Amino acid sequence: MTDRPDGWLRTAETIVREARALVLDRLRSDVAHRLKADGSFVTDIDLAVEDLVRRRLEAAFPDHGIVGEERDDVRPEAEFQWVIDPIDGTHSLRHRIPLFSTLLSLLRDGHPVLGIIDLPMLDRLYAGARGLGASCNGRRIDLREAEESDIPREVICVGERKQFAACGRAAAFDRLMRDHDHVRTYCDAFGHALAIEGAAGAMIDVDLRLWDVAASQILIEEAGGAFVRLNPTMRSSRKGGHYDVVFGKRTVVDWICTHWEQGE
Amino acid sequence: MTDRPDGWLRTAETIVREARALVLDRLRSDVAHRLKADGSFVTDIDLAVEDLVRRRLEAAFPDHGIVGEERDDVRPEAEFQWVIDPIDGTHSLRHRIPLFSTLLSLLRDGHPVLGIIDLPMLDRLYAGARGLGASCNGRRIDLREAEESDIPREVICVGERKQFAACGRAAAFDRLMRDHDHVRTYCDAFGHALAIEGAAGAMIDVDLRLWDVAASQILIEEAGGAFVRLNPTMRSSRKGGHYDVVFGKRTVVDWICTHWEQGE
Numbered sequence: 001m002t003d004r005p006d007g008w009l010r011t012a013e014t015i016v017r018e019a020r021a022l023v024l025d026r027l028r029s030d031v032a033h034r035l036k037a038d039g040s041f042v043t044d045i046d047l048a049v050e051d052l053v054r055r056r057l058e059a060a061f062p063d064h065g066i067v068g069e070e071r072d073d074v075r076p077e078a079e080f081q082w083v084i085d086p087i088d089g090t091h092s093l094r095h096r097i098p099l100f101s102t103l104l105s106l107l108r109d110g111h112p113v114l115g116i117i118d119l120p121m122l123d124r125l126y127a128g129a130r131g132l133g134a135s136c137n138g139r140r141i142d143l144r145e146a147e148e149s150d151i152p153r154e155v156i157c158v159g160e161r162k163q164f165a166a167c168g169r170a171a172a173f174d175r176l177m178r179d180h181d182h183v184r185t186y187c188d189a190f191g192h193a194l195a196i197e198g199a200a201g202a203m204i205d206v207d208l209r210l211w212d213v214a215a216s217q218i219l220i221e222e223a224g225g226a227f228v229r230l231n232p233t234m235r236s237s238r239k240g241g242h243y244d245v246v247f248g249k250r251t252v253v254d255w256i257c258t259h260w261e262q263g264e
Numbered sequence: 265m266t267d268r269p270d271g272w273l274r275t276a277e278t279i280v281r282e283a284r285a286l287v288l289d290r291l292r293s294d295v296a297h298r299l300k301a302d303g304s305f306v307t308d309i310d311l312a313v314e315d316l317v318r319r320r321l322e323a324a325f326p327d328h329g330i331v332g333e334e335r336d337d338v339r340p341e342a343e344f345q346w347v348i349d350p351i352d353g354t355h356s357l358r359h360r361i362p363l364f365s366t367l368l369s370l371l372r373d374g375h376p377v378l379g380i381i382d383l384p385m386l387d388r389l390y391a392g393a394r395g396l397g398a399s400c401n402g403r404r405i406d407l408r409e410a411e412e413s414d415i416p417r418e419v420i421c422v423g424e425r426k427q428f429a430a431c432g433r434a435a436a437f438d439r440l441m442r443d444h445d446h447v448r449t450y451c452d453a454f455g456h457a458l459a460i461e462g463a464a465g466a467m468i469d470v471d472l473r474l475w476d477v478a479a480s481q482i483l484i485e486e487a488g489g490a491f492v493r494l495n496p497t498m499r500s501s502r503k504g505g506h507y508d509v510v511f512g513k514r515t516v517v518d519w520i521c522t523h524w525e526q527g528e
Contacts (some may be wrong), residue, residue: 001527048292048301091411091446095418095419095463096463097463097464121386122362122385155355155356155359155361160445160446160447161441161442161445162445174441177425177438178425178434181424181425181426182426183425184424184448184449184450184451185425185447185449186361186448186449187448189431199360199361200359200361244297
């Protein structure tokens, strides 16, 4: 990826840990929020975290670009682009459901080469980079493959049904929920993290933006799992490109892809 | 409840904290499990926790009865009955999904008067007793009521769909999933805890046993919320009585009960 990939990963981890401290501090008081033009909510914590991470990235990587959910792009022509989702799971954060996260990833020529998922309330930081493997709190993740016979007992994480309805996949959601005993709405990057470490067999998440998915792609690949785009030709809207993905243990991902293709 | 209710609550909390330490210690190694006669799994952690809690209860309350998920009843004729679910969410624990819990409650003449939900991996202990209120990690819970207009944005927790199918409520599950944007499968007592502290608007959980539900009933009542039995005439099976319940903020519980009754 570069001549100093592990140094970049350590720098990114340091930045995310500082963001975590900010989040935990801000959560001690009430969280102000407002409705965005796209109908979703943003809190003052989202904005404070993105601004902090942008300042630290600017200082550490002055030649790199930055893409963030809440602010304008910086140096969009650069080879390396940092991608920030300051709070993934803002709905959970607003309601004090402890499963929200901070996501940071690095793209090289559009491909994820480094990714971090941090779950502040669970004290879990997942980090990985191309060729360096993936880890959780410093412990290396080696995804154990599931046997075919284990598939019925694996947990399959999904986003909220409304995400599936938004991209025409409500019937597929309902079919999967009906046909597998352990489909659970562990939405947002909490479900991604469970799939990356193998606690869940797979995560299916749809109608995602780049900052929702880039960290998970490199993390699952480095953990030894499978990552599949369900919409290779990306849908675009006024909000930009949308990704529908399934990733996790290869046998479970294959089962899901077959199951979905049969029904659609 | 008794002349020493807060003393009993402190004793119960001490026992559950000791159980938590045992769980966290045992999780450092592999977890052995076996299939039970009812088709569910039990791990060696379930058994070790129940045995520990029983020993401590026997020593502290030698005249009280004990009901536990994994072992035989003790002194079933006693006025006070301790009810143990050593691991609620065994499927999660087996897969290292950090949302399992230990539940302990006390019934007087069949009615819950004290309850504890402990989530070891989240470091959250919910405790309450009749007349003493409910707390999370020692901080008192006062459930804020939801406005009617907030109901669409409240998170509604549900158990797994297969639980609903098992008691003839699959169609109601599907309808709720379709008609509300934030229905999430935060199954087991993790979802109960979110409703008790008001992070979720309500929890709907069905096909429960006494040890799954007794702690939640007293905790939500002491937090100032509503608790409704959906099957006032209890179904019985070879596994004993089964409870279908909805609890949380009163406006959300009312909305759910109306919604379900309209459809059934």
